[in-house]
Amino acid sequence: MNIYTKNGDKGTTDLIRTKNVSKSDDRIQLVGTIDELTSHLGVVKTMLKDADIIHILEKIQGTLITVMAGVADPYNRDYKINDDKTEVLEGEIDRLEGLFDRPKKFILPGTSRLSAEIDVARTVARRAERALAAVSVKFGADTGTKKYMNRLADYLYVLARYIDAKESGSKGESTEAGHVGAVSAGSGAAGNTGVTASGSGSGAVMGENGNGAVSETVIQEVLKRIGIQGRITLDASKRLIEKIEQEAARRGKKAVIAVCGPDGNPIAVHVMDGAFLVSFDVAVKKAYTSVAVKMSTMELSALAQPGGTFYGVDKMDGGKIVIFGGGVPIKAGDVIIGGLGISGGTGEEDHSLAEYGLSVLNEVL
Numbered sequence: 303m304n305i306y307t308k309n310g311d312k313g314t315t316d317l318i319r320t321k322n323v324s325k326s327d328d329r330i331q332l333v334g335t336i337d338e339l340t341s342h343l344g345v346v347k348t349m350l351k352d353a354d355i356i357h358i359l360e361k362i363q364g365t366l367i368t369v370m371a372g373v374a375d376p377y378n379r380d381y382k383i384n385d386d387k388t389e390v391l392e393g394e395i396d397r398l399e400g401l402f403d404r405p406k407k408f409i410l411p412g413t414s415r416l417s418a419e420i421d422v423a424r425t426v427a428r429r430a431e432r433a434l435a436a437v438s439v440k441f442g443a444d445t446g447t448k449k450y451m452n453r454l455a456d457y458l459y460v461l462a463r464y465i466d467a468k469e470s471g472s473k474g475e476s477t478e479a480g481h482v483g484a485v486s487a488g489s490g491a492a493g494n495t496g497v498t499a500s501g502s503g504s505g506a507v508m509g510e511n512g513n514g515a516v517s518e519t520v521i522q523e524v525l526k527r528i529g530i531q532g533r534i535t536l537d538a539s540k541r542l543i544e545k546i547e548q549e550a551a552r553r554g555k556k557a558v559i560a561v562c563g564p565d566g567n568p569i570a571v572h573v574m575d576g577a578f579l580v581s582f583d584v585a586v587k588k589a590y591t592s593v594a595v596k597m598s599t600m601e602l603s604a605l606a607q608p609g610g611t612f613y614g615v616d617k618m619d620g621g622k623i624v625i626f627g628g629g630v631p632i633k634a635g636d637v638i639i640g641g642l643g644i645s646g647g648t649g650e651e652d653h654s655l656a657e658y659g660l661s662v663l664n665e666v667l
Contacts, residue, residue, distance in 0.1 A: 310325065313325050313326075315330060317329065317373075317374045317375070318374045318375035318378075328433065328436045328437050328440060328441075329373050329374075329437055329441065331433055331436075332373055332430065332433040332434055332436075332437050333370050333373050333374065335426065335429055335430040335433050336366050336369055336370050336373075336430050337370065338426055339366060339423060339426045339427055339430055340363045340366050340367070342419070342422055342423040342426055343359050343362060343363055343366075343423055344363070345419055345423075346359060346416070346419050346420055346423055347359050347360070349415070349416045349419060350416070355461070358394060361390070362391075362454065365383065365387055365450065368381055368383065369381075369383065369447055369450070369451070372444055372447060373437065376441070376442065376443075376444070381444075382444050382446055382447070383444060383446035383447045383449075383450045384446055385446055385449065387446075387450055388446070388449045388450045388453050391450070391453045391454060391456070391457045392453060394457055395453075395456060395457050395460050398460050398461060398464045399460060401464060401467075402463070402464055402467035402468070403467070404460065404463050405463065409463070411462070413466045413469070413470065414465065414466065414469045416465050416469070417462040417463070417465040417466045417469070418462075420458055420461055420462040420465060421458075421459075421462045423458050424455050424458035424459050424462065427451065427454050427455040427458055428455045430451060431448075431451040431452055431454075431455060434447065434448060434451055435448075435657070435660075435661055436661055438657065439654060439657050439658045439661050532564070532637065532639060533563045533564050533565075533639050533640060534561065534563065534569065534632055534639045534640035534667070535569075536569055536570060538666050538667055539561040539569045539570040539640070540570055541665075541666035542561060542642070542659055542662070542663065542666045543559045543561065543570060543572045545659070545662045545665070545666065546559050546644065546655060546658065546659045546662075547559060547572060547574060549655065549658050550574065550644075550646070550655055551574070553651075553655075555574075555646050555647050555651065555655065556574045556575065556576040556577045556578075556646050557574055557577055557581065557585070557644050557645060557646030557647065557652070557655065558571065558572065558573050558574065558577050558578075558581040558582050558584070558585040558644070558645050558646060559571070559572045559574075559585060559642075559643075559644050560572075560582075560585040560586045560588070560589045560642070560643040560644075561589060561632075561640055561641070561642055561643075562586070562589040562590055562593060562640060562641045562643070563593075563639075563640050563641075564593055564638050564639055564640055564641075565593075566589075566590040566593050566594060566641065568586055568589070569640065571585065571586060574646070577645075577646055578645075578646065580645075581645035581646050582645075584624060584628075584643075584645040585628070585643040585644055585645040585646075586643060587622055587623070587624045587629075587643065588624055588626075588628045588629030588641075588642075588643030588644065588645060588652075589629055589640075589641040589642055589643030590622055590623075590629075590641060590643070591622070591623050591624050591625075591629050591641075591643075592629035592630050592631045592641040592642065592643065593631055593638055593640070593641040594622075594623065595612070595615070595623070596631060596638060597631065598627070598629060598630045598631070598653065598656070599624060599625060599626060599627055599628060599629035599630075599643075599649075599653075600626075600627035600628075600649065600650075600653045602615070602625050603625045603626055603627060603649065606625040612625075626649040626652075627648075627649030627650055627652050627653030627656075628643060628644045628645055628649060628652025628653055628655070628656055629641060629642065629643045629644075629656065630642050630653075630656040630657070630659070630660060632660070632663065634667075642656055642659050642660075643656075644656050644659070
């Protein structure tokens, strides 16, 4: 049987349950990026002598193949990623960090060929995570897979630093960049600005603090350079609202879209034709809540159930806190520069639109 089938000659391909999918489709882009990542890990394996690390990378490659299968066949439960796989990565991160002193300063990749190759794999892993976020907005995605992809980039970052320390024979000292360098972007990266617009981005190359987050001082410096000044501007808010309105209309939703600053005060509120009157107040409260509790209102909802950590929080702050989906903090790195609130559908529908807003954030900042 020939390796070529000619089935894709017209720019389309098939998923398990969907035929004639354009190769520009977000799902195909995601599968291709993960395939690229597995190949990068293959290069890394050829350069390693540590059998245990090679074994871990082979396990990761196997899991990534399962992730690709899950994208092609999202309804097959055999392709879901269980939390135990993420816990294995977390265990390896903890183990490696116990073997050296991870540098708490700017890192310039390229101390050695091997660590540089691992850093390349890490950046591809972050790109795959962003592609997964885009697929999640449009088609949904396995929660376990999203956790795994986020943790994978963290593991690769720590592995690269471990290799640096091991090959230098020092306790984790690496080359220090004398200026603000590029940061590995988390989900929703802010283009070439050097900051992450959303997501944890804990595999960041610069300004790492003890928990793997980009330091606020560094982020604020970068924000000044790109004119954000630590808060989302009115112009950026209007551009973000416009994109979300277009997506809401495409989905047949009539929503109110609100953006507030990091202080919780409204910057812009837009009411789509036909939106519910009550949605105005709710959208503003969702934006406020997301910056007040530093998490999405969907996450807060789970924690605010009876017996939960935040049970009763909606009764506080004069009724300004809401506990249903649709509010998300807007971040640059780990710095909250504003909040986004959407109201008009179910909590899940509003949250999905808010996630879409985060996915296009880099285009408006």
